[in-house]
Amino acid sequence: MSQLTIEDIARIAGVSRSTVSRVLNGQPNVRPSVRDRVQEVINSYGYAPQAAARQLVMRKTRLIGLILPDNAHHLFGNPIFAEIARGVSQVCAQRGYTPMLFIGRQDMDEATFFSLLRGRHFDGVVLISSDRQDRSAAMLREAGMPYVRVGHDPEDDQDLQYVDVDNVAAARVAVEHLIALGHRRIAMLKGLAKDVCTHARLEGYRQALAAAGLPFDEALVGDGDWTPASGYAWTRRFLDLPEPPTALFSSNDMMVAGVVRAVQERGLKVPDDLAIVGFDDLLQTTMIFPELTTIRQPCVEMGTRAAELLLDQLEHNRRERAQIILPTSLIIRESCGYRRRVAASVEVKAAAPTAGDLQQPS
Amino acid sequence: MSQLTIEDIARIAGVSRSTVSRVLNGQPNVRPSVRDRVQEVINSYGYAPQAAARQLVMRKTRLIGLILPDNAHHLFGNPIFAEIARGVSQVCAQRGYTPMLFIGRQDMDEATFFSLLRGRHFDGVVLISSDRQDRSAAMLREAGMPYVRVGHDPEDDQDLQYVDVDNVAAARVAVEHLIALGHRRIAMLKGLAKDVCTHARLEGYRQALAAAGLPFDEALVGDGDWTPASGYAWTRRFLDLPEPPTALFSSNDMMVAGVVRAVQERGLKVPDDLAIVGFDDLLQTTMIFPELTTIRQPCVEMGTRAAELLLDQLEHNRRERAQIILPTSLIIRESCGYRRRVAASVEVKAAAPTAGDLQQPS
């Protein structure tokens, strides 16, 4: 309660401020017996140095900010962010930093956010965003706050350091897999247009169709918004088409929940009537349906790599460009119908029946 | 980049530190023309005071910590936390505070966590936890950090201020609803034993059975862990019983995902073969099944109330006991079979067919 200061501890231990400070910071040149005595006083009084005073002189907080897409809903709703955060957290803890997640940016105006950044509460920031309209990156730059981004925009690349996956290649592999299973009419569920990866995944879809000589049909492309509700609505439309698709590629796993509901509502079955491949590999969804074939993103690793880049930047002042593209993989389960056509003993995580290597290297 | 200080701004504007400080803090006794000039300099240089220096003298950070149950998985996986956080955020923003979410406490030892608290990075904390073993509350008290808890433990109530719902009453209403619909064998899916609300919800189940003169059958109580996987496993067991249940009450909505899968796998239907009532009212799940009848917790309001208590405590030094129990409500949809038995025009959110008022007042 009382909030002791370093001076109090020094007096109690019968030494000077400086000596207590040396003990606190693990510096050398303290007699072992003195060190022990001071440490004991610190422990018994539960003393910890006041962060603000330390920060003022050190110019470091050892706090790392984590910023997610504006909408908190999105954010908690989609477990991939939790995975990325876990990666960030692991590296931070290991290297003596504490990660803190910004919440409620939607309740905050830009000026407030900017002041928060300039206030130097954080040494650096991991920004998770593939949103083209998101002003966060610009504000971080303007505020002179070091940051590493997870996700990026190839068309407007002001981000010095980022970690991402090759969304085009990943989507292409997903769709090629469906083509290899014999499907000719393959629907595609897009995410929100503001997110860069939405366009990349659509491009992958196009490329796969083109490579197989299949026509691109606008009617088979649904304008989703990442939510199950949009998956539901679009699937109903697809199934109402005169010539409905026999397969569907969804830009994320969450929308698949709605897709499956729509299919079942018609008395149809997955994968027999509609084969599905998703994107993200959320653990949650594996429980719900015929298990989902999907593209796995290495979320935890995206987090660790981003944190490592950031901390290297902070500690060794590494400011060179670093743009890391991590490999994704196609996880074959039941929703694509593969197991029904191929021997059951097939190694699930191994190569797809299509192109050789599913690990897209950077 | 350069990181100007208040002194620099003062020099540029041709005034003293004190005047700039007054402008910064909106204090009176500054000539309007001077105020404007200073403000303009501040804006044009993008100056914001360094938080650490300000904190040192003010002894306030205007940062609020948000602590969730240890496991980040849990946390992001379950959207009720996002809702609570949204409530907290709204109130904080309105009153000039910034909420920050702790992540990675599982990667941090207790001593580190304690130092973090004593470092006074935060003015106060909203602790979301119904975990009996969770040491967070004890550590907060030990560190002298003001906090308000969302969720509580009636058996060990050291928490001065908390916000919660009446879990016993809420569960009782859910089960009474199933009983009123004619069910005699009603299964119950528990949550993790470490969470206090698990026991409360079981107690509500017992009370409802007892009140209706129905026997309590151990075989119908499943030891869930809040995840869909446990709902799946236990439902399979229930359905294998010689005399399987015709209805099920789940302690949360997430487990219901697994329940439904198990039911469908057997070629059975919800609610015809198994009527279901859940708990939480997650938006997500409404997409997946026959729409879920469930107990709604006023999550956002729990957040706002907790934040209000905390900020009142900080600003007006209100330290009296404040224990707020918010009302829950039974949301009747399709999964309980109510609509099939009663006229379709029934007001859905109105009273259950059983006890009059579904809003359990505090």
Added chain:
DNA sequence: CAACGTCATGGGAGCGATCCCACGAGGTAT
């Protein structure tokens, strides 16, 4: 034994804000 390092320790300066008080200008009441 003098000169010189090395080690353990203490004290002063300073980080960048806020806050209190002093001070002068100007207005109002006596």
Added chain:
DNA sequence: ATACCTCGTGGGATCGCTCCCATGACGTTG
């Protein structure tokens, strides 16, 4: 005209740390 208040402004002290430098004890070397 004097006393007194209010308002606008500036400068010193201060918050609790870390860092730099001075100092003295002790050991090693020529």
